[in-house]
Amino acid sequence: MTKKFYITTPIYYVNDVPHIGHAYTSIACDVAARFKRLQGYDVLFSTGTDEHGQKVEKAATEKGEKPIELANRVVERFKSLWKTLNIRNDDFIRTTEERHKRAVEEIFKRISAKGDIYEGYYEDWYCTPCETFWTEMQLQDGKCPDCGRKTEKLREKSFFFRLSKYERPLLEFYEKNPEFIEPQSRRNEIISFVRGGLRDLSISRTSFRWGIPVPGNNEHIIYVWFDALINYLTVAGFPDDEEKFKRMWPCDIHVIGKDILRFHSVYWPAFLMSADIEPPKKVFAHGWWTIDGKKMSKSLMNVVEPNHLAKEFGVDTVRYFLLREVPFGLDGDFSHSALIHRYNSDLANDLGNLFSRSLAMIHKYRKGILPSTDESAFAEGVEKELCEKALKSYEEFSTYTDSLSFSKALSSLWLLLNEVNKYIDHKAPWALAKKGDDEELDKALNIIFRCLKICTVLIHPYMPAKSNEMWKSLGMKGNIIDLAPITFAKLWSVEGEIKVEKLKALFPRIEKDEKKKADGEEKEGKEEEMITIDDFAKLKLKVATIVKAEKVPKSSKLIRLEVDDGDGIRQIVAGIAQHYDAEKLEGKQIVIVANLKPVKLMGIESQGMLLAASDDETLAIITPEGVVKNGAKVR
Numbered sequence: 001m002t003k004k005f006y007i008t009t010p011i012y013y014v015n016d017v018p019h020i021g022h023a024y025t026s027i028a029c030d031v032a033a034r035f036k037r038l039q040g041y042d043v044l045f046s047t048g049t050d051e052h053g054q055k056v057e058k059a060a061t062e063k064g065e066k067p068i069e070l071a072n073r074v075v076e077r078f079k080s081l082w083k084t085l086n087i088r089n090d091d092f093i094r095t096t097e098e099r100h101k102r103a104v105e106e107i108f109k110r111i112s113a114k115g116d117i118y119e120g121y122y123e124d125w126y127c128t129p130c131e132t133f134w135t136e137m138q139l140q141d142g143k144c145p146d147c148g149r150k151t152e153k154l155r156e157k158s159f160f161f162r163l164s165k166y167e168r169p170l171l172e173f174y175e176k177n178p179e180f181i182e183p184q185s186r187r188n189e190i191i192s193f194v195r196g197g198l199r200d201l202s203i204s205r206t207s208f209r210w211g212i213p214v215p216g217n218n219e220h221i222i223y224v225w226f227d228a229l230i231n232y233l234t235v236a237g238f239p240d241d242e243e244k245f246k247r248m249w250p251c252d253i254h255v256i257g258k259d260i261l262r263f264h265s266v267y268w269p270a271f272l273m274s275a276d277i278e279p280p281k282k283v284f285a286h287g288w289w290t291i292d293g294k295k296m297s298k299s300l301m302n303v304v305e306p307n308h309l310a311k312e313f314g315v316d317t318v319r320y321f322l323l324r325e326v327p328f329g330l331d332g333d334f335s336h337s338a339l340i341h342r343y344n345s346d347l348a349n350d351l352g353n354l355f356s357r358s359l360a361m362i363h364k365y366r367k368g369i370l371p372s373t374d375e376s377a378f379a380e381g382v383e384k385e386l387c388e389k390a391l392k393s394y395e396e397f398s399t400y401t402d403s404l405s406f407s408k409a410l411s412s413l414w415l416l417l418n419e420v421n422k423y424i425d426h427k428a429p430w431a432l433a434k435k436g437d438d439e440e441l442d443k444a445l446n447i448i449f450r451c452l453k454i455c456t457v458l459i460h461p462y463m464p465a466k467s468n469e470m471w472k473s474l475g476m477k478g479n480i481i482d483l484a485p486i487t488f489a490k491l492w493s494v495e496g497e498i499k500v501e502k503l504k505a506l507f508p509r510i511e512k513d514e515k516k517k518a519d520g521e522e523k524e525g526k527e528e529e530m531i532t533i534d535d536f537a538k539l540k541l542k543v544a545t546i547v548k549a550e551k552v553p554k555s556s557k558l559i560r561l562e563v564d565d566g567d568g569i570r571q572i573v574a575g576i577a578q579h580y581d582a583e584k585l586e587g588k589q590i591v592i593v594a595n596l597k598p599v600k601l602m603g604i605e606s607q608g609m610l611l612a613a614s615d616d617e618t619l620a621i622i623t624p625e626g627v628v629k630n631g632a633k634v635r
Contacts, residue, residue: 005036006251009047010260011093011231014074015059018081020289020322020334021257021296023306027319028286028328028406029255030087034461035401040485044248046235047082048093049075053224055128057210067210071096084310085319086464093231095212103234104227105215110275112215116162122202123155131224133202146259148554149603159204159220166270167198173269179282181265182404183329186258186285190265201267229268232280251280253404258285284404287331289322296334304334316463317343317507323406323462340510347507350417351455357424358448359473359500365433370449370475370498371442382426383447387492389419390451394488397458406462413458420451446494449474454491457483466506473503540595541611541634542566543624549585551577552602560604561585565594566631573606579619591622591634 009025012018026047033045051071060070075094082089093100111117125134127144134144134151144151174180174191181187204220205211211221232251237244256264261283269279288295291302309318321339324346326332362368378387393416400409423444432441453474460467460480471480475498483490544563552558557575559582572592593609600606611622624632 002040002042004044004248004252005033005041006044006236006248007033007036007046007253007255008232008235008251010254010256010264011048011050011095011228012078013056014049014051014071015056017074018078018306019296020304020306020309022078023081023085023318024289024322025255025257025286026082026087026089027085027322028404030085030089031319031323031406031461032253032255032401032404033090034088034464035398037481038457038461038484038486039398042247043090044235045089046091046093046232047078047087047089048091048231048235049078049095050224050228050231051075051094051096052211052221052227053131054205054208054210055131057208058128060210068096081306084307084315086315088464091235093235095227095231097234099240100231100234101212102240103238104212104222104230106239107230107233107271107275108215108222108226111161111271114274114276116165116274117159117203118162119157119159121155122158122160123153124202125151126154127151154207156206157220158202158206159214159217160200161203161226161271161274163198163201163267163270166273167194169273170194170198170266170270173273173279177281180269180279181261182282182284186261186265186329190261193262194266198266225263225267226271229263229271233277250278252282254280254283255404256283256285258287261285284329286329287326289332289334291334309339313339313343316466317347320347320410320463324410325407327407328404343507344509346414348505348509350414350421351459352506354417354421355452355470355473355503355506358420358445358452359503361429362445362449362500363502365429365441366445368499368501370494370500371445372494373443373446375492377443378447382423383443386419386423386447386451390416390454390492391488394454394458394491401461410462413455416451417455420448424448449498449500450492450494453494454488456480457486457491469503469506473501474498475500538595539593542592542594543628543630543632543634544570544590544592545630546585546588546590549582551582552604555602558601558604559585561610563590563592563608564630565592565608566629570594570607571605572608572610573601573604574610574612576610576612576619576621580621588621589623589627589630591624 007029009029012022029045029047033043036043049071051067056070057067060067063070071094079092108117122133125136125139126132127134127147127149129149130144130146132144132146138145139151140148142151143149171191171194174187174194178187181190203223203226204214205223206220209221211224212227214220214222232254233245233249236248236251238249254264264283272279289304290296291304294302296303306318317339321342325338325342362370378384393412396412397409400406400412427440427444429441429444432444452470453476456467456470456474457480467480542565544565546561546563547569548562550560552560552573555577557577558573559577559580561572561574562569563572591611593611596609598605598607613620613622
């Protein structure tokens with residue numbers, strides 16, 4: 001019987017556009033799923049969107065549209081990005097689908113029949129952006145301890161889940177299943193949380209309408225996290241397809257960001273225990289990508305856009321970098337310069353050059369036909385050592401990829417690439433050809449080819465497009481996935497006549513100055529980066545005077561300015577606190593963009609932007625050379 005493998009991303013909120021964090025999780029799951037398919041597993045890889053809840057309703061209202069209209073629009077952005085990033089998911093679940101509604105209603109009824117749901121009143125502090133309730137003690141300066149935003153005191157009728165009843169069962173479950181929560185540090189965090197005591201959980205709301213009604217009581221809308229978590233059951237066939245559900249459940253791995261670990265490792269298994277359904281096998285909480293040590297955030301305007309990265313560097317480069325640069329599970333600080341370094345070092349130099357020089361030698365010395373060599377020729381000497389290293393790399397790569405240790409898996413594969421390069425330098429095929437040692441030359445070219453074949457197949461889950469190019473250049477027939485289930489012996493073997501193809505550079509080096517690239521500068525004269533006078537005319541640049549300036553609390557970068565732009569006083573939030581003292585700015589004339597759409601930074605609305613110049617070390621505000629009238633236009 002074929003083994004199954006069920007892996008999920010979290011379902012993503014539709015009140016936001018997809019960013020590098022969403023891409024990171026989905027790429028990781030895609031790699032794990034692709035590798036399991038290569039191993040011959042029956043794979044179910046699911047992703048999707050979380051479309052209910054108060055914050056979605058609120059976001060839609062602010063845009064003057066219905067919640068479902070907002071959801072339909074944003075869902076297409078996620079689907080489009082997954083297509084761009086070559087994400088091969090088997091299902092895309094939307095919580096607004098009827099199949100999901102049936103699953104949620106069925107689970108609610110089962111838990112209610114168990115006596116684990118009761119009606120009462122809930123009063124506590126609620127964070128709408130996080131969809132989370134907090135006690136007075138948990139708040140930090142009256143704000144949400146997760147996102148730092150304001151909370152609101154709520155008291156309303158609610159249905160409650162008897163979470164407190166499952167405190168002991170959860171601790172016992174963690175003890176019996178030590179690999180349920182990974183990494184280990186996250187497991188310790190959750191065990192400590194549960195040991196601290198669990199309160200019953202409010203699982204319905206009456207203050208908004210966008211969601212699934214409680215069965216038999218339309219006054220109540222089911223709490224968004226109760227609703228959302230059940231998507232994993234829906235995708236597995238619950239409750240409509242009993243055969244599929246029996247085959248695919250329990251889920252093998254939920255891959256999530258560390259900020260939603262409690263929902264997945266405490267609430268979710270408790271819901272399932274109550275419904276007499278086996279919990280998932282593993283919840284893996286990865287870290288965040290940061291910029292300058294800060295979590296990416298729209299309010300801080302430091303979000304890395306994955307579509308742009310894929311267009312600039314290539315999809316497979318982005319996939320490789322995200323999983324190679326930082327051990328999966330830890331936080332990582334993103335920079336374009338680090339990405340370029342990985343590209344030039346790992347991809348252009350190590351992988352690309354190895355393929356080019358190897359295929360070029362087969363073409364030069366054997367007219368593109370791989371010389372036939374029996375495996376017994378590799379039974380001793382440096383060939384035996386290389387064969388053993390190839391086997392070791394295959395085994396380590398498989399183990400690490402299966403455990404989501406992606407960086408280690410790629411590192412083990414790159415060790416093999418380096419060994420092949422060393423072997424080429426040691427054997428010097430050019431020297432063998434010069435002295436006419438055909439037997440040794442054939443043996444060298446053949447074992448190099450076999451190593452390249454192994455590397456091509458193993459790297460396929462990480463870089464599917466480039467590996468297909470490599471596969472074709474090796475003269476191999478069919479598709480890589482046709483090899484499933486893979487074994488070392490299958491990948492090492494070479495049968496029949498093989499004619500390799502000439503290969504253009506897999507990864508042309510990025511020769512441009514890395515600092516300029518990291519700062520987002522482009523080549524001079526690049527047509528798509530030029531603007532017209534009409535584009536410039538859209539900017540409304542004005543001179544204004546700062547009448548008041550003060551640092552934004554809890555921010556090391558932001559200063560709140562009140563400026564007189566000739567038409568009145570407007571508020572601007574600027575990231576200049578590390579270069580200017582707020583009290584010394586009052587009375588200073590500046591140049592502002594007056595027709596920029598307002599945004600909120602740290603909860604403060606910024607009604608424009610001041611202009612400044614910066615290099616690596618300093619930042620200087622742009623000011624008029626002489627004093628001019630407030631409101632004067634910059635031409």
